[in-house]
Amino acid sequence: MALWRIRATVDDRPGYLAVLTASLALRAVNILAVQVHTTEAGAVDDFLVDAPEAMTEADLIAAVERGRGRNPWVAPAEARGLADQPTRALALANRLVRDPEALGDVLRTLLGASSVTWRPAPVREPAARAGDTMRLPDPAGGCYDVVRREPSFTPAEFARAQALVELAAVASRRAGDQxxxxxxxxxxxxxxxxxxxxxxxxxxxxxxxxxxxxxxxxxxxxxxxxxxxxxxxxxxxxxxxxxxxxxxxxxxxxxxxxxxxxxxxxxxxxxxxxxxxxxxxxxxxxxxxxxxxxxxxxxxxxxxxxxxxxxxxxxxxxxxxxxxxxxxxxxxxxxxxxxxxxxxxxxxxxxxxxx
Missing domain, CATH: 3.40.630.30 (Gcn5-related N-acetyltransferase (GNAT))
Structure with missing residues (x-):
């Protein structure tokens, strides 16, 4: 068996997630974890699965499409992906409280970003999200450009990243007050x-x-x-x-x-x-x-x-x-x-x- 991450969009209507999971089950794909992100285009389902060794990326994409999944994205996963997502987010928040300067690394880990770049900004820019890029203000000044080629960032991921930025700001102020x-x-x-x-x-x-x-x-x-x-x-x-x-x-x-x-x-x-x-x-x-x-x-x-x-x-x-x-x-x-x-x-x- 092999670990894979699958992300696909389905209509945000009763029964559509069940159709997708049934299609995966017919191919002996075991779903280990699932997150659902609500977007304007529908519900984006993010799975961590255990699939038979013989299955390829193309096989998994075909199974998703037969289950009425749109815009499928499939990639090999690592064992650390088995960690419970809320627990993982809390661990990152704990790290940030202890070291506000680690914000860039925390964002990279939380989002699985391909790059996190800090750049100076003459004025405080508002947070923004566009497809594969997020721009987040750095509480210490400047901003972070967070890039992930695939899959695109969802509103839920953007909200999580903003919450960590706010936590870093509070932690920075507390450190400054000492x-x-x-x-x-x-x-x-x-x-x-x-x-x-x-x-x-x-x-x-x-x-x-x-x-x-x-x-x-x-x-x-x-x-x-x-x-x-x-x-x-x-x-x-x-x-x-x-x-x-x-x-x-x-x-x-x-x-x-x-x-x-x-x-x-x-x-x-x-x-x-x-x-x-x-x-x-x-x-x-x-x-x-x-x-x-x-x-x-x-x-x-x-x-x-x-x-x-x-x-x-x-x-x-x-x-x-x-x-x-x-x-x-x-x-x-x-x-x-x-x-x-x-x-x-x-x-x-x-x-x-x-x-």
């Missing part, structure tokens, strides 16, 4: 946006923090409640969650976190720094990056809910060098820090309203 922070005592931490893989490390940091280290608001609840909210924040962010990470040969350890939750024109911020790392500049660095992000995304002001006794957090907020509004409710201080040079006509949310 910075190395050198503290005054010489220690180095990595500041970066948190991802789903950080949930365990964040939960472990919460368990190491004393009650006194937790500011009121977003990060001041019981560890199990915070863990549930962190899961939601990582899955459906409404702002930004930053982590301060200590890297070592044994792995990464999260020693601080800063969260910005966007509510209209306001962004609520909260910081949590592990006890041994407090008063070393970690909170200030996290707050500055959250403030810069809020300014870029159009928030008019930041609000933080701070225990009146937490002089360290109050000093950290004061280091933004922006006069802010202070409101005290018992042992709780609400500090509003404007980000624009105009009055902030918004009501500060209370900690209970935030998620």
């Amino acid at each position: 910075v190395t922070l050198q503290l005054a005592d010489g220690a180095e931490l990595i500041l970066r946006p948190a991802g789903p893989d950080d949930l365990g490390a964040l939960t472990a940091m919460l368990a190491r923090c004393s009650i006194e280290s937790r500011t009121p608001g977003l990060l001041a609840r019981a560890p199990d409640v915070i863990a549930a909210r962190l899961r939601r924040a990582l899955a459906q962010p409404r702002g930004l969650l930053l982590v301060a990470v200590l890297a070592s040969p044994a792995g990464e350890r999260v020693v601080g976190a800063g969260q910005l939750v966007v509510e209209g024109a306001l962004g609520e911020v909260a910081l949590l720094v592990e006890d041994d790392w407090r008063r070393r500049g970690v909170g200030t660095a996290l707050l500055r990056r959250l403030s810069a992000y809020a300014g870029r995304t159009g928030q008019a002001a930041l609000v933080a809910h701070v225990a009146a006794s937490d002089l360290g957090m109050l000093r950290t907020l004061a280091r933004l060098h922006r006069p802010g509004q202070l409101e005290r409710d018992g042992e709780l201080m609400s500090v509003t820090v404007p980000l624009v040079d105009r009055p902030v006509d918004v009501a500060a949310p209370t900690p209970a309203t935030m998620t």
Whole structure:
């Protein structure tokens, strides 16, 4: 038996795929996998098949045409084609998250392209597809010309390629947001946006923090409640969650976190720094990056809910060098820090309203 790939167009009507598969079955062709691509010309059926050794390309084309398949394309396949297509696409997406610069190679692998060429572009060109060619924007600038002589690209393949380009753009932005922070005592931490893989490390940091280290608001609840909210924040962010990470040969350890939750024109911020790392500049660095992000995304002001006794957090907020509004409710201080040079006509949310 030999592996082949077959692609053919059939009328997108009930029973036509069955006629094609029956024609292949009559020739002892075993269908191992099938994908259906909807196009303007009909349904494009893409098969991976195991055919008798004696069958030739011409024999397979004849079997397809007898099954009412149009524009047949047949080519020998390799064993790697047996991999489940969704699993293969997820593996490529995982590679792209880890290395956004691999976009060209990922597109070549996903599409089985004969060539992927990067070229500079004076302006950002929209994505386009025409037969055997795709043009896809490179998130880092320029664009990729993807060519596959046969078979022609389908709309579904074009959509998959665009999804990977969008993923590469997100991964590139995340990589660009990562910075190395050198503290005054010489220690180095990595500041970066948190991802789903950080949930365990964040939960472990919460368990190491004393009650006194937790500011009121977003990060001041019981560890199990915070863990549930962190899961939601990582899955459906409404702002930004930053982590301060200590890297070592044994792995990464999260020693601080800063969260910005966007509510209209306001962004609520909260910081949590592990006890041994407090008063070393970690909170200030996290707050500055959250403030810069809020300014870029159009928030008019930041609000933080701070225990009146937490002089360290109050000093950290004061280091933004922006006069802010202070409101005290018992042992709780609400500090509003404007980000624009105009009055902030918004009501500060209370900690209970935030998620």
